[in-house]
Amino acid sequence: MEQRSFDRLGRHVGIIGLGAWQLGADWGEVSESTALDVLGAAVDAGVTFLDTADVYGDGRSEQLIGRFLRARPGHGLTVATKMGRRVPQAPEAYTLDNFRTWTDRSRANLGVDTLDLVQLHCPPTAVFADDRVFDALDTLVTEERIAGYGVSVETTDQALTAIARPGVASVQIILNAVRHKPLERVLPEAAKAGVGIIARVPLASGLLSGRYDEHTTFAPDDHRSFNRHGESFDVGETFSGVDYDLGLSAVRRLAPLVGEGRTMAQFALRWILDQPGVTVVIPGARTAEQARRNAAAADLPPLTEVELAAVRATYDELIRPQVHDRW
DSSP: OOEEEETTTTEEEESBOEEOGGGTSSBSOOOHHHHHHHHHHHHHTTOOEEEOOTTTTTTHHHHHHHHHHHHSTTOOOEEEEEESOSSOSOGGGOOHHHHHHHHHHHHHHHTOSSBSEEEEESOOGGGGGOHHHHHHHHHHHHTTSBSOEEEEOSSHHHHHHHHTSTTEEEEEEEOBTTBOGGGTTHHHHHHHHTOEEEEESTTTTTGGGTOOOTTOOOOTTBHHHHTTTSSSSOGGGSGGGOOHHHHHHHHHHHGGGTOSSSOHHHHHHHHHHTSTTOOEEOOBOSSHHHHHHHHHGGGSOOOOHHHHHHHHHHIIIIIHHHHTTTO
8 A cells, every 4th residue: 555654753654544433433333343344444445544533432442442552563553542422521621631631541551552643633713822832742651641733623724823833743623525625724734744644534424425315314323413513522523514415416516526446435535535635534433444445445546537526526516615614
């Protein structure tokens, strides 16, 4: 698999990673054995970057990854986790003492002495302007609790503020065929600064897999049921904030471009990989076969200019009026 660099972290990773939210919670039931199968299939297919968080299943995702790491000594993986959403979202909670507590818990869950990458988990906007927060993160690096840090953001303005911080190694942001705004400034600024870009929600919560229609239903414990209108967290995390029916219309418009030898999901992943400045894309997977198919997108040729233009036109005509200025 092609490797790209997190310059400020001093690490190279495969361009397709694995998002592990679904191994913890909020996507319906995923058994421990299935979760371990997903991890194994992804890594065997060339994935070297795993993304999790301390709140995914209240630590379950981290713990399952830790179990997997222990079974794969010398694995050569980079594991990114996140912190900050175990408490009410108030800027004053982002303190060095809390950071130590949170990272110690993640270190225990993952079974490591030093965390590869810790990201602030979509914190309040005021946190991005607080020098004390980033001084505390630098202290964690000095104490070798973490090797580096980044931020996961909701908005492009938050991303740009983070990129200007000299210690920030990565920005995780929603980027996919129905969320284009990061292409305008975030990706170019990150590339100039040497900040890695982790593209999350790459399939718009499965919408861009092409497997759903108006009759698809989701389990009550799946965020695609309980957060469709932002009831529990930012609505942008569910279907990328796109109206479900409108998203289906966009997918149907793009579907004829997919052709033979690739799936709709692989087409959507390849689109992200073709955007200059992307370091790694982190699709989730609930089965081993999904993980293998996602990883295979790395081997596909780049999209043609005609295909790229069709994605732009679909976004501009259908999606842009609804979501572009929101995040």
